[in-house]
Amino acid sequence: MNCEEFEREFANLEHLSDDSAALEAHRASCRSCAGLVSDVKFITAEARQMTSSSEPSGRVWRQIHSELQKSGLIKEPRQTVFAPAPAFGWFPRMSMGLAYAAVFVIALGVVYIYSILAPRVATPALPQPPNPPFAQVFEKIPPQQRSTYVNHLNQVDASIEQLKAFLAAHPEDPFARQELFTTYQQKSRLWEDLVRWHDFSESTAPPAIPEAIPASSQP
Amino acid sequence: MNPSPEVPDSREANAIEEAKKGSAAAFEYLYEKHKRRVYSLCLRMTGDTAEAEDLTQEAFLQMFRKIGTFRGESAFSTWLHRLAVNLVLMRLRKKNVLTSSLDEAQGQDPGENRVREYGAADVVLTGAVDRVTLERAIEALPAGYRTIFHLHDVEGYEHKEIAGMIGCSVGNSKSQLHKARMKLRELLQMRPTGPSESEAETEKEQK
Numbered sequence: 001m002n003c004e005e006f007e008r009e010f011a012n013l014e015h016l017s018d019d020s021a022a023l024e025a026h027r028a029s030c031r032s033c034a035g036l037v038s039d040v041k042f043i044t045a046e047a048r049q050m051t052s053s054s055e056p057s058g059r060v061w062r063q064i065h066s067e068l069q070k071s072g073l074i075k076e077p078r079q080t081v082f083a084p085a086p087a088f089g090w091f092p093r094m095s096m097g098l099a100y101a102a103v104f105v106i107a108l109g110v111v112y113i114y115s116i117l118a119p120r121v122a123t124p125a126l127p128q129p130p131n132p133p134f135a136q137v138f139e140k141i142p143p144q145q146r147s148t149y150v151n152h153l154n155q156v157d158a159s160i161e162q163l164k165a166f167l168a169a170h171p172e173d174p175f176a177r178q179e180l181f182t183t184y185q186q187k188s189r190l191w192e193d194l195v196r197w198h199d200f201s202e203s204t205a206p207p208a209i210p211e212a213i214p215a216s217s218q219p
Numbered sequence: 220m221n222p223s224p225e226v227p228d229s230r231e232a233n234a235i236e237e238a239k240k241g242s243a244a245a246f247e248y249l250y251e252k253h254k255r256r257v258y259s260l261c262l263r264m265t266g267d268t269a270e271a272e273d274l275t276q277e278a279f280l281q282m283f284r285k286i287g288t289f290r291g292e293s294a295f296s297t298w299l300h301r302l303a304v305n306l307v308l309m310r311l312r313k314k315n316v317l318t319s320s321l322d323e324a325q326g327q328d329p330g331e332n333r334v335r336e337y338g339a340a341d342v343v344l345t346g347a348v349d350r351v352t353l354e355r356a357i358e359a360l361p362a363g364y365r366t367i368f369h370l371h372d373v374e375g376y377e378h379k380e381i382a383g384m385i386g387c388s389v390g391n392s393k394s395q396l397h398k399a400r401m402k403l404r405e406l407l408q409m410r411p412t413g414p415s416e417s418e419a420e421t422e423k424e425q426k
């Protein structure tokens with residue numbers, strides 16, 4: 001068997017482990033073909049272990065959710081952003097004592113870690129929320145679709161108000177600041193979706209998403 | 220396909236029943252649990268994030284719309300996975316990426332495009348090739364090769380299944396896979412080999 005025959009037969013294998021005696025004999029005497037086989041084995045072994053590290057943006061779920069709502073597959077109102085729907089609807093069915101104990105222990109851990117890590121510095125001013133002209137665009141879309149957007153916007157705005165009030169009382173809380181930033185992003189994305197899915201010739205450009213909450217070291 | 224053994228998941232079964240009744244949280248649980256696998260499948264096969272998101276959305280929507288008919292004989296993940304693969308293949312077919320690259324390949328002599336010179340010992344790949352480098356190399360494969368490599372070597376489909384899904388012969392699927400692997404090997408052997416070499420290049424340029 002020469003190298004060309006080897007490669008043709010190797011390419012025709014159903015599984016790499018189906019190696020024939022002839023293939024093995026050639027491999028034993030040919031470094032080039034042995035290298036080819038070992039590389040293919042290496043590549044396929046790595047490929048099978050490739051995990052899914054990347055994930056789709058939050059937009060995908062929002063679209064799915066809104067489609068499910070439109071088609072009536074979801075039969076309950078969406079929960080507010082600030083109090084997100086528990087990811088596990090069956091969580092309350094756990095022994096409640098156990099659930100509360102777990103939450104308490106986690107909360108203690110978070111408080112402890114935060115007490116170690118939190119920098120003791122001045123709190124920066126809050127950025128302003130994005131404020132695109134929703135009302136103008138709402139006028140131009142069909143009423144059935146409008147109500148979904150209006151509800152969503154009201155929920156996001158309510159969350160922003162809640163978080164601002166909370167931050168006024170607890171200005172150094174980094175979790176609430178992050179949450180506020182997230183709701184700003186949600187509002188910006190809501191606007192982007194609105195503009196993207198409804199082609200308005202005279203519509204304004206989507207607002208810029210705030211870069212980030214200023215680092216706590218800023219005055 | 221040789222899926223990893225499915226452990227019966229009572230929480231998932233519970234979520235499916237809740238989703239049938241219209242629970243948003245249950246739909247969200249199912250989405251959260253499977254989104255990465257579906258998205259990465261779509262991303263690796265299309266090589267385009269926007270398209271991958273679009274296909275992920277479509278796969279979940281189709282799945283959720285049919286959830287009322289799901290009886291649990293087959294695993295939810297297998298069903299979803301198959302659906303996603305079909306959607307991706309449909310999309311690639313529509314864009315003619317798949318058929319054109321397979322047609323080209325069909326007319327080719329299997330010895331063409333050979334990157335290997337017989338007799339010469341190649342640089343053998345080692346554990347130094349990390350996952351990210353491999354992912355990039357897979358992304359750089361022509362669409363037809365990437366599809367077959369992904370289906371066979373990453374997802375574990377058999378050639379017979381792939382031939383059925385794509386509409387080619389088993390022999391064609393095998394030869395495409397071999398070419399994909401050879402192309403990958405070539406790409407991985409050409410990978411940049413660390414800072415020392417690039418530093419030397421810069422020095423040379425400066426002189």
Ligand SMILES: [Zn+2]
Nearest residue numbers: 003030032033
């Ligand atoms: Zn040889």
